Amino acid sequence: MPDVYISRQPLVNRQSKIIATRLTLHFDDGASTKDAAKTLDALTEFWPLGEKLVFISCGNAPCDAELLDWQIPENATIEVDSASFVEPEAAILIDALKAANASLCLVFDTQAKAALSSGVSFRFIAFDAQRFSPAQLKSFAAQTQPYGIGVAINVRDSQGFQDCLDAGVNAAASWFFKHPTKAPAKALSPGQAQIVRVLNLVRKNADIKEIEAALKQDVALSYKLLRYINSAGFGLSCEVQSFRHAVTILGYNKLNKWLSLLLATASKDPMAPALMHTALTRARLMEVLAQGLVDRQEYDNLFITGAFSMLDALLGVDMDKVLESMSLPEPICDALLGNGGVYGPFLDLAKSSEGEDGKELAEQVGMLGLSADQFNRAQMQALAFADTMEL
Structure with missing residues (x-):
């Protein structure tokens, strides 16, 4: 066919x-x-x-x-x-x-x-x-x-x-x-910087008490984190009641994936809900497309790459300024800065899926060795996932 x-x-x-x-x-x-x-x-x-x-x-x-x-x-x-x-x-x-x-x-x-x-x-x-x-x-x-x-x-x-x-x-x-119309800010806001601090603590596997203390400085962060984890898209069989409970169930690596979404919620842009939905769709699309193509332990990093790919628009800060304060793996930074790398082709395909050039889309799918059916299914899964998340 x-x-x-x-x-x-x-x-x-x-x-x-x-x-x-x-x-x-x-x-x-x-x-x-x-x-x-x-x-x-x-x-x-x-x-x-x-x-x-x-x-x-x-x-x-x-x-x-x-x-x-x-x-x-x-x-x-x-x-x-x-x-x-x-x-x-x-x-x-x-x-x-x-x-x-x-x-x-x-x-x-x-x-x-x-x-x-x-x-x-x-x-x-x-x-x-x-x-x-x-x-x-x-x-x-x-x-x-x-x-x-x-x-x-x-x-x-x-x-x-x-x-x-x-x-x-x-x-x-x-x-x-x-495509934001405002000139980019020179630095992250205090609220955005606080989320980056928490993210860096999690990536460094800091003590739970230290991370909890950082989260308590902004009660809204704790609330948003638990709301994401308990969303239908996450698929847990029980409700997570606290950050400590989340660490017990998920572990630091999985928690980092979901905590990464919090940075995007710090946006004050009136288009933030639409931007977040797009970021979540990209994140899940990249994660699904990667299955069988990269090591399993890299799936979460591909999710984070997709979720962070809209940060410049969401936070109103140039991408390089956002990344310089974060402890992210090199492949994520390479992809987000347009420098290719292992994750670059997945992000390129996620972006092509939002375009109007069918030939380019087919070429990007082929570059990853995927079939049209594999790609189309992954896109539907990604949309369904983004729709179930509480933005």
Whole structure:
């Protein structure tokens, strides 16, 4: 079966939270929507179930009836181009959409009238932010309000995101928040520096009393740490009640992995929830992809690399400034500073999974000797993990 690779974008709402994920299908040479349906069907076991919706886009390929030939999860929404409703085989698609009874999103264009009058019900109407001016977007969003909830796609930057919200859409698919607009700070804040001190103590296997004393200087840190450890994503069979209890159950190495997440929570950025979700997805994706490719004891370090890969955006400090005060293994620092190393290819693939270049994504997957199926499954597992964490 020809390969289909899946990349992702978050759908961010007015409260700067990720409320859905938009998956884009990238078709390798010879791949069809029938292959895409088989690819999606193979992900059933790993599908991220829960409150967050998952939009499915065929990218540059047209959506046809064959895409619907899979067990569509309840939280999935299929994107359909308006142009598909004026194609010669439009009647077949319309019948298939009605029969599937799935949540649908119409990608709006000048031919949308045919789609809106087809008798097919749409839950969402998506507007390509690169095709319409803010004024046009505002007009179209108002006109289509009775037909579905307005969302935007292909938003490039923070100004574009704000323009879409001002035009009346409810959320936008974009990575604009990965690129801070403020100038980076020269050093960590006192709160951030305190977390680094605790992290360094854990990495040095300091006495539990010493680490507990450092944590007690900021009660919020202890609370956040226990909340993370007790999240569904961690999968413990009992509730961890204290830091000492956590050390007993997890050991220092595992605890370091989870304590690392605290540094990201020190962000005051209004986009922190979206950044944290992205960091967690990268962390889990890298950890899963590495299984069988590196020594088991390195899995946690790959998780930490992914979790720390957004620190410059989260903390508003250049990455080199963040790392100079931390006692991290050289492979983690190399990857975070763009110097390659053992973990570099895993981080590069995690970043490519957030892009729109299907060829680059396929190349990065191939460089690690992985199949499209292995990568797609890992991505679904990572999304499901990030969704279960209490941010």
